[in-house]
Amino acid sequence: MTAARDLSVGVDVGGTNTDAVVLDGAGTVLASTKQPTTPDVTGGIRHGIAHVLDRLGDDRARVSRVMLGTTHATNAIVSRRGLERVAVIRLGAPAATEYPPVTGWPDDLTAAGIAGTAMVRGGHMVDGAPIAPLDRDGILRFLDGLGAFDAVAVTGIFAPSYPEQEQEVAALLRDRLGPDVRVFLSQDIGPAGLLERENATVLNAALHGIARGVTRALRTVVDEQGLDAVTYFAQNDGTLMSLDYAVQYPVLTIGSGPANSIRGAAFLSGADEAIVVDVGGTTSDLGVLLNGFPRESTLPREIGGVRTNFRMPDILSLGIGGGTTVDLATGAVGPGSVGYSIEREALLFGGATPTLTDAAALEGASIDGRTLPSLPGADKTALRRALDHARERLEVAVERLSLGRADLPLVVVGGAGFLVPDGLPGAGAIVRPGHGDVANAVGAAISLAGGRADQLSDVEDRDAALDTASKAAIERAIQAGADPLRVDVVDVVETPISYTTRPTVRVSVKAAGPLADLRATAASRT
Structure with missing residues (x-):
């Protein structure tokens, strides 16, 4: 890739906001935006990409890659629509x-x-x-x-x-x-x-039909903007895959949002090991960063009432976000959220619904230079108690994930990161990286392409199984868009299998690598 084609656009669709960023080849954020997520989702993607491209001016011609993390698949399962x-x-x-x-x-x-x-x-x-x-x-x-x-x-x-x-x-x-x-x-x-x-x-x-629709929508937006760019989807494990691969394996995108946040937090903060909390408009998602990648869950995950075992980040989600509602009469926090309607409904924006954003503003947080309207003393007390309760829940969550390690830094990202105090018991140093409000989109933009494979074998044949699984994982990473000359094995997990007549082991291998050169990728698609 020449220096003139070194820009990447990262997009992440959340329940409240659709974030978009532009990064250059050195990883510098050149433009970013937070746009409300639209009911059809595609509109938010269109607005986000258009906004950052407008900020680039003539440099938009340097954009060569567009990466997307989206909740389309999760939403389809939960809502039972479009399946x-x-x-x-x-x-x-x-x-x-x-x-x-x-x-x-x-x-x-x-x-x-x-x-x-x-x-x-x-x-x-x-x-x-x-x-x-x-x-x-x-x-x-x-x-x-x-x-x-x-x-x-x-x-x-x-x-x-x-x-x-x-x-x-x-x-x-x-x-x-x-x-x-x-x-x-x-x-x-x-x-x-x-x-x-x-x-x-x-x-x-x-989910196959949903994936086809999303890929068509992304390609449509890219074409509308006149971009000569290759498009990618974010996977559950913090790596990327090509759109064609995403159409074949849409279930691999379900956990991409939290994974993007953790990868983006690692990139922006420079931390290799940390606890990450991404505070959005609806939820706070906490995860653990190990060697620059999200720590994966070893337990089956339930999606839409269905128990699955595909690899997902080990995420602890709390119903605490900037749009989380506060009942001033009872002091209850959530579980409801005004979501992407926060700029119409929250007190800070002239609405009538008390939220945790209003509570943070009451405590001195600077939010778009706005000030709260005059409130009765009882309402102020209720908002302060709600904020204290939310921070207590964050403290308990950090303690659970840290496994007793008080030295791990806490990297705070997300648009509502102001809900996290500068000192949180049980956490190490509080790190608030620049552009942390769009860390999820940054994570999409900087991710590697990845693949995974598993193999069962007798313990005595472990080396052969590892070799077979490694080759399969590397091949899947290449299918996902990795450069064949730069892909490598980045993680190996071996698990003994009980209740077998002979000692047996399961080998799980993850491979990842930088995205392939765009000219080679384009040639392979023609």
Whole structure:
């Protein structure tokens, strides 16, 4: 890339604001903005990108990359809107029939996204031995009798380590239904746990249409602005993927917002290890920074009432934000928030709804140079108590995440970072980096492209499993947009597997690297 094409635009869509920034090749923030998130979300993206490009003037021609973190996927699951109907196939009978597919799903989500389910013979034991021969005829009978569906999700027992049967099913479906049938395999989505991996695969298939719509919207905005730029999506783990990759794996974007905040906080503060708190308009999201990346959760995560096991940042979310409402009569804090309506509804902006932003202004925080209207003494007391309560909850959250380490700095970012006091018991130094109010968009703009792979093996074959998983993770990072010559393994986790006849280990490998040269990327797309 030449120096004349060294600008990147980062965009992050939150529940209250859509943030956008422009960074040059040295990582300097040249322009930034916070725009209200619009009900259709696309409008906020359009306004954010337009604003920062206007600030650039003629330098807009130097923009070569646009990175987006968005809550589209999460919102679709939570609201049960826009989901495709999925035919769900599990390979594992007769061993895995006790808990059928989508067991425990909320009824309304099942109605919105599931066309039908089937459990057929197939799958593998932990040592790779087949549970039963693959029931090809049973799969075809299920689909022939199903009626209309949009996509197929296939999950086999221990498929991440023994992928052959899932791949055989994909070939069977394309032969029967045509090459354009949308088939999603669990081996591409998550590690070995069956039910959570199956759930994530089904959600991924259901989100395919949403992902296509978001990618079209982003490309439309980029084209409207006349940008000659390559577009990327942020992933759950703080890395990026190409738009085409995001369409295939939209479930990997669900945790991108908090991950972007943590990565952006690391970049802006220079910290490699810290606790990060991103205080937005609706929530405060706290996470831990390890070696410059978000610490990942080791526990299954629940999204929209569905238990999954894809890798997510270890985030603790509190209902504390600048728009969090305060009941002056009872002193209750939240759980409601005025969200992106704060500039109309909060007292500070001439509205009638008391919020934590109003409480902070009462305590001396400078917010857009505004002052509160005259308030009765009782109302002032209620606002001060609400702010104290919010800070007590933040203190408890920091203590939980620090695991007893009082020396970890607390990096405060987000538009409502003024809610965090300069001294918080249990935390180390309080760091408020410049441009911290748009740290999430900065995190999107500076992220690497990444990929992950898992492998099960006997302990004695651990080296071979590590090699296989490393190669697969590197290949997925390249598919996501990483430079093939600069991608490398950045994290390895080995977990012993209990209740097996022989000592067994699961190897999880993460690879990441700088984005590929744009000229090579553009050539590959033509």
